Amino acid sequence: DAGVIQSPRHEVTEMGQEVTLRCKPISGHDYLFWYRQTMMRGLELLIYFNNNVPIDDSGMPEDRFSAKMPNASFSTLKIQPSEPRDSAVYFCASSSDRGHGYTFGSGTRLTVV
Amino acid sequence: GENVEQHPSTLSVQEGDSAVIKCTYSDSASNYFPWYKQELGKGPQLIIDIRSNVGEKKDQRIAVTLNKTAKHFSLHITETQPEDSAVYFCAASPLGPLAGSARQLTFGSGTQLTVLP
Numbered sequence: 001d002a003g004v005i006q007s008p009r010h011e012v013t014e015m016g017q018e019v020t021l022r023c024k025p026i027s028g029h030d031y032l033f034w035y036r037q038t039m040m041r042g043l044e045l046l047i048y049f050n051n052n053v054p055i056d057d058s059g060m061p062e063d064r065f066s067a068k069m070p071n072a073s074f075s076t077l078k079i080q081p082s083e084p085r086d087s088a089v090y091f092c093a094s095s096s097d098r099g100h101g102y103t104f105g106s107g108t109r110l111t112v113v
Numbered sequence: 114g115e116n117v118e119q120h121p122s123t124l125s126v127q128e129g130d131s132a133v134i135k136c137t138y139s140d141s142a143s144n145y146f147p148w149y150k151q152e153l154g155k156g157p158q159l160i161i162d163i164r165s166n167v168g169e170k171k172d173q174r175i176a177v178t179l180n181k182t183a184k185h186f187s188l189h190i191t192e193t194q195p196e197d198s199a200v201y202f203c204a205a206s207p208l209g210p211l212a213g214s215a216r217q218l219t220f221g222s223g224t225q226l227t228v229l230p
Binding site (some may be wrong): 004042043045048058090093101102103104105106107 | 147149154155156157158159162202210218219220221222223
């Protein structure tokens with residue numbers, strides 16, 4: 001199993017531009033999570049899905065952030081328009097009711113200049 | 114909601130010594146407590162977890178203890194090695210073990226462990 005796959009690994013964009021982060025969960029996992037990691041705030045849960053349905057998006061900071069999961073093997077996190085304070089590492093993780101804990105991807109390091 | 118506090122934020126030990134990281138949680142409904150290790154440039158990786166029906170769990174040099182009455186749990190690493198150097202996160206979830214897997218994990222703030230050769 002290739003694990004949770006995120007792309008891109010690094011993204012540098014200008015303020016105001018749209019950014020799309022992508023995630024492929026582990027096959028058979030029915031939960032998918034998006035986290036943001038910064039030095040100041042640590043790991044913050046942004047949103048999570050169960051069977052492709054968003055369950056809790058209370059961690060999404062603003063309307064500029066949106067997430068979708070069109071099918072069991074793909075999810076996107078979109079920021080539009082991006083701002084410098086969005087600079088962080090964004091992690092995707094997946095899990096299943098039969099498994100143990102989360103499996104995290106390698107993350108996307110986003111820099112907004 | 115759940116609040117997880119983790120101490121210390123940094124920890125340096127000599128190679129071969131033991132390291133202990135402690136966490137407390139606030140939600141008495143929490144019953145799943147995993148620990149993650151994050152190496153530089155990588156995502157957190159699950160290293161050990163414990164459920165509320167168990168007081169202690171061990172896996173080679175790593176052990177976790179849980180005190181539900183006091184709402185705290187700890188990670189113990191014995192015979193530390195340089196490759197143990199990383200950031201360690203504790204986490205807690207209020208969701209029941211009957212479902213098998215935690216969903217909304219709340220993470221501690223992390224401990225930077227440095228093992229000195």
